[in-house]
Amino acid sequence: MFESLTERLSQAFRKLRAPGRLTPAEVQAGLREIRQALLAADVHYGVVRDLLARVEERSVGEKVVESLAPAEQLLGIVREEMKRAMGGETAKLRLSGRPAIVLLLGPAGSGKTTTAGKLGRYLQRKGRKPLLVCADPQRPAAAQQLGTLASRLGVAFASAVEDPVTDVSRAAERARRELLDVVIVDTPGAPPGVTPPPFVGELVASLSPSDVLLVLDAMVGQEAVRMGEAFASLGITGLVLTKLDGDARGGAALSLPTRLSRPVVFVGEGEKPEDLEPFEPERMADRILGFGDLAGLAEKLAEAGGEAVAATAARVREGTFTLEDFLTQFEAMSRAGPLDQLLARIPGLGKVAQDQEIESELRRTRAIIQSMTVEERRDPHILGASRKRRIARGSGTTVQEVNQLLSQYEQARRLVRGFGKRRMPPGWGGPAPVTR
Ligand code: GDP
Ligand code: MG
Numbered sequence: 551m552f553e554s555l556t557e558r559l560s561q562a563f564r565k566l567r568a569p570g571r572l573t574p575a576e577v578q579a580g581l582r583e584i585r586q587a588l589l590a591a592d593v594h595y596g597v598v599r600d601l602l603a604r605v606e607e608r609s610v611g612e613k614v615v616e617s618l619a620p621a622e623q624l625l626g627i628v629r630e631e632m633k634r635a636m637g638g639e640t641a642k643l644r645l646s647g648r649p650a651i652v653l654l655l656g657p658a659g660s661g662k663t664t665t666a667g668k669l670g671r672y673l674q675r676k677g678r679k680p681l682l683v684c685a686d687p688q689r690p691a692a693a694q695q696l697g698t699l700a701s702r703l704g705v706a707f708a709s710a711v712e713d714p715v716t717d718v719s720r721a722a723e724r725a726r727r728e729l730l731d732v733v734i735v736d737t738p739g740a741p742p743g744v745t746p747p748p749f750v751g752e753l754v755a756s757l758s759p760s761d762v763l764l765v766l767d768a769m770v771g772q773e774a775v776r777m778g779e780a781f782a783s784l785g786i787t788g789l790v791l792t793k794l795d796g797d798a799r800g801g802a803a804l805s806l807p808t809r810l811s812r813p814v815v816f817v818g819e820g821e822k823p824e825d826l827e828p829f830e831p832e833r834m835a836d837r838i839l840g841f842g843d844l845a846g847l848a849e850k851l852a853e854a855g856g857e858a859v860a861a862t863a864a865r866v867r868e869g870t871f872t873l874e875d876f877l878t879q880f881e882a883m884s885r886a887g888p889l890d891q892l893l894a895r896i897p898g899l900g901k902v903a904q905d906q907e908i909e910s911e912l913r914r915t916r917a918i919i920q921s922m923t924v925e926e927r928r929d930p931h932i933l934g935a936s937r938k939r940r941i942a943r944g945s946g947t948t949v950q951e952v953n954q955l956l957s958q959y960e961q962a963r964r965l966v967r968g969f970g971k972r973r974m975p976p977g978w979g980g981p982a983p984v985t986r
Contacts, residue, residue, distance in 0.1 A: 551819070552800040556840040558587035559628075566621040574615055577624070581606055584628065592771035592801030597635055597808050604631050629835050635804055636831035641788055641813030646760040649681070649725040651733045653757070655750060655784060656765035657777050658739030661792030661818055663692065665765050666736040667699035668818065668826035673732050674705055681706045681730040683721045685714040685753065686738040696736055703823060706730055715752050722757065735759070745780050754785050763815060765790045771801035775809040786810070791829065792818035800838055807831075873927040876959055877919040917945035918955050930956055 562583035566572060572580075581602060588598045608627050609615075617623045643652065652669065654662045663684075670680045682700045684707075686692035693709040700707035708724060710717030718735055725733050737753070740746040754762060764786045766774040778789070789806055794817045797803070807814055814829040919927060921944035926933060933941075933956070935949075942949045 551794050551797060552591075552803075552838050554798045555587060555591040555800045555838060558590065559584065559838070560840050562587060563621050563625055566624065571618070572615060572620040577609060577614055577620065580621075580624065581609075588804070591799040591804070594772045594775060594801070594805035594809055597805050600808070601631050601635050604634075625839065629839055632804065632835040632838060633831045635808055636829075636834055637807040637813045638831055640828055640830045641815050642828075643815060644760040644787065645678075645732060647758075649722060649731050649733045650761070651722065651735065651757050651759035652761040652763060653735045653737065653753060653759040654763050654765055654790070655737055655746060655781055655786070656739055656790075657767070657780075658741055660739060660765045660767045660777075661790075662739060662765045663696050663699070663736050664821065665763075665790050665792060665816070665818060665826070666696060666734050667703060667705075668823050669734050669816070670700065670705040671703050671823045672816075672826055673734075674703070678732050679706075679730045680732045680734055681708060681721060681725045681728075683708045683710050683718055683733055683735045685710040685718050685735050687711045687714060688738045688747075692736070692738070699823070710735075714749050715756055718753060718757060740780070746784075751784060760787075761815075762787050763790050764788070764810075764812070765792060766802065766806065767793050768797040768802040768817075769793045771799060772805045772809075774802040775805055778806065778810050782810070786812055788813050788815035790814070790816045790818065795819045795825070803834060804838075873919055873922070873930055873959055874924075877916060877927070914945070914947055914951060915955055918942075918947055918952055921945040930959070 562580055565583070566576065566580045584605070585598060585602050588601070589595070605624075605627050608631075609624055612623065612627065614620050614623050614627075644650070645652070654666055654669075656662050663686075666682055670682050673680045682696055682705055684693040684696040693711050697707050697709065706725075706728070708717075708721040710721055714737075718733075721735075722733050725731070735753070735757075737750050738747065753759075762785050764778055764781050764784075766778055766789060768774065768791045770777065774791075778786075789810065789812050791803060791806065791814050794803065803814070803817075806812075816826055817829050817834075819825045819827060918941060921941045922930075922933075926937065926941075933952075938949045938952050941947075942952050945952075
């Protein structure tokens with residue numbers, strides 16, 4: 551996600567990191583490169599112009615030129631302004647009413663039905679009792695697609711394809727009767743640029759939903775702005791940005807909140823029901839800038855591993871994690887899902903090697919840590935040559951591999967600790983060399 555934008559931005563900052571102060575001309579050149587990177591990422595021109603104007607104004611006001619660490623200071627300003635452009639704070643669903651009604655609208659193929667399922671799962675895990683409703687009379691397979699998804703997730707389902715407006719109110723009545731508290735309504739998509747069928751407007755008018763979410767595909771870049779405008783009259787309360795996992799550029803994420811004046815509430819990062827996350831502008835800015843997403847990683851791991859991992863996650867955030875935590879994490883990782891997605895959240899590990907290669911490294915890591923005594927795991931400094939030989943023998947590895955793991959752990963610990971304190975990995979200016 552955002553690989554190409556992240557790469558270009560880190561190049562721009564790398565150039566600014568020459569030792570010593572920067573001249574005003576050098577700062578200007580840096581700002582020009584950031585502008586180019588954003589335009590190449592297909593960010594809307596108006597958004598780029600406003601963002602750069604604010605960054606420039608602040609870099610003068612905050613005296614970046616006189617600073618001893620001008621690149622870091624500029625980076626901090628860019629980060630804050632990106633966060634602001636993406637809406638600043640995290641937006642939440644309103645979910646008012648009994649039942650609350652959430653309507654999903656959007657162009658065909660943007661991911662509405664998939665999102666309906668994801669949202670059902672998400673709300674269910676938050677303790678809600680959702681009812682998924684298909685109100686798409688145009689595609690015969692639509693009700694089946696959502697019905698299958700619902701039964702797989704163990705979420706209630708209703709079809710409303712005969713006469714959507716009447717059928718959906720009936721579904722809402724059923725929800726009230728059965729004490730289901732959120733009704734999630736999936737609607738048919740209009741071809742790009744075409745307004746949706748009139749009954750979608752009637753649905754909005756007759757149901758007064760608490761949330762009308764416009765689902766847009768991030769992979770179309772700023773074109774999503776134009777697609778979204780076709781729905782502007784339908785009382786949109788928030789946006790869902792899908793297929794972020796396939797978006798190397800980031801143009802949609804950075805353009806939509808400002809251009810449509812609506813917050814992004816959720817992002818879709820894959821095809822599976824669990825690939826939905828609340829949109830957090832600050833985290834997103836960090837990911838675009840290549841800082842990784844340690845908070846997100848910790849959460850994913852906690853979800854997969856229960857309490858032991860939650861405790862580890864807290865120590866990861868504090869930068870005090872031990873070799874034992876390292877092992878707990880690795881074990882959770884193998885349960886938490888595709889490794890490349892997880893590892894992409896670690897600063898400096900944006901691009902990772904083949905999954906398989908990582909799997910075998912994880913196996914080796916696990917074997918090595920398991921061959922250590924508890925005492926050794928807690929305090930690796932006591933590991934002398936003979937202990938290392940014993941561990942290598944016990945784990946079927948070499949002393950060199952044991953040393954490699956230890957230095958990797960040490961480096962990760964330093965990286966995370968630095969990140970936690972300063973919210974920025976030390977020596978930032980491109981991917982940190984993480985030994986493998
Ligand atoms: P709809 O026409 O708006 O209902 O779109 P669908 O929900 O049927 O999704 C269209 C296609 O996009 C399907 O192949 C989905 O699997 C895929 N899709 C939806 N959301 C995501 C996402 O976040 N990531 C990826 N990679 N694919 C997605
Ligand atoms: Mg659909």
